[in-house]
Amino acid sequence: MEGQPSEKKSTVRAVERSLDILMCFVDETELSLTEIAKRIALHKSTVFRLLHTLEQKGFLIRNPETEKYRLGYRIWELSSNLMGLNDPATLLLPEMEQLRDLLGETISLYVRDGYERIRIQSVEGNQSIRRVAPIGARxxxxxxxxxxxxxxxxxxxxxxxxxxxxxxxxxxxxxxxKQLLEKIKQNGYATSFEERETGAAAISVPIFNRSGKLVAALSVSGPINRLTLTKMKEMVPILKETALNMGKKVR
Incomplete structure (x- = not known):
C-alpha cells in the first residue's frame, strides 16, 4: 500500500494537465506542441505524452502536415449528450433565429458559472457589420x-x-x-455601452422556466451606433415577450 498517495496525486495532476490542454482550444482551432506547452507552462516532453494519450483516446487530432492539434470527434460525441431535450442552447435556438431575423442583430444566451458568464448559444446578426459571438466564451x-x-x-x-x-x-x-441591480429588477432588463468592448452595446432580459427559476439571460448585441438607448427601449417589449415564450419551453 506504500506509495499510493503519491501515485494518486500524480494521476490527479495528469488529469488536471490534460484538461488544461483541452481548455487551450476554447479560443483556438489548431495549436502546436510548442504553443500548448507555452500556454499551460509545462515542459514540451510532458505535454507531448499527454497529447499522445488524448490523441489515442480521440479527444485530439494531429495534422501530420502542420503537426498541429485540433479537437477530436470524441468531444462532439460527449457534447451531443449535453444537447438534451431540456437544454436551453438547443431548445431555444429557433426562437433566437426568429428574433435575429426580426431585429437584425446578434442574439446570445448566457448562463452563470461561478464569477463568470458563459455564452451557451448565439445567432449572428444579418447586418454587414455585426458582433461575432463565439459559443463557449467566458x-x-x-x-x-x-x-x-x-x-x-x-x-x-x-x-x-x-x-x-x-x-x-x-x-x-x-x-x-446593488442599487443598479435593484433598478434592473424593477425594469426587467439591463443595458451596457462599451463596458467590455469598445464600440459595442447590448441589452439583456431574463428567461425564467415554468417553475419561475432563472435559467438564462437573453441578449441582443451590436455596434453602439445602431443599438442606441432609444432603439433598445423600443426592443424591450419584443424581448420580454420572446423570453416569456422561451421560458414556457424549459423545465
Whole structure:
C-alpha cells in the first residue's frame, strides 16, 4: 500500500494537465506542441505524452502536415449528450433565429458559472457589420448587460457572496452595483455601452422556466451606433415577450 498517495496525486495532476490542454482550444482551432506547452507552462516532453494519450483516446487530432492539434470527434460525441431535450442552447435556438431575423442583430444566451458568464448559444446578426459571438466564451460578471441580469435575479445570499467576490476581483463598488441591480429588477432588463468592448452595446432580459427559476439571460448585441438607448427601449417589449415564450419551453 506504500506509495499510493503519491501515485494518486500524480494521476490527479495528469488529469488536471490534460484538461488544461483541452481548455487551450476554447479560443483556438489548431495549436502546436510548442504553443500548448507555452500556454499551460509545462515542459514540451510532458505535454507531448499527454497529447499522445488524448490523441489515442480521440479527444485530439494531429495534422501530420502542420503537426498541429485540433479537437477530436470524441468531444462532439460527449457534447451531443449535453444537447438534451431540456437544454436551453438547443431548445431555444429557433426562437433566437426568429428574433435575429426580426431585429437584425446578434442574439446570445448566457448562463452563470461561478464569477463568470458563459455564452451557451448565439445567432449572428444579418447586418454587414455585426458582433461575432463565439459559443463557449467566458466573460466576468462585473460587466455587460447579461452579467447584470444573471446577478440581479439571484437569491439574496448568493448575490451578496458574488458581489463581495467581484469587489475583490474587479474593484466594483458594491453599494452602487446593488442599487443598479435593484433598478434592473424593477425594469426587467439591463443595458451596457462599451463596458467590455469598445464600440459595442447590448441589452439583456431574463428567461425564467415554468417553475419561475432563472435559467438564462437573453441578449441582443451590436455596434453602439445602431443599438442606441432609444432603439433598445423600443426592443424591450419584443424581448420580454420572446423570453416569456422561451421560458414556457424549459423545465
Amino acid at each position: 466573460m466576468p460578471l462585473s460587466v455587460g448587460a447579461s452579467s447584470k441580469i444573471l446577478l440581479a435575479y439571484e437569491d439574496l445570499i448568493t448575490k451578496e457572496s458574488l458581489l463581495k467576490q467581484l469587489e475583490t476581483l474587479y474593484g466594483i463598488n458594491t453599494n452602487l452595483f
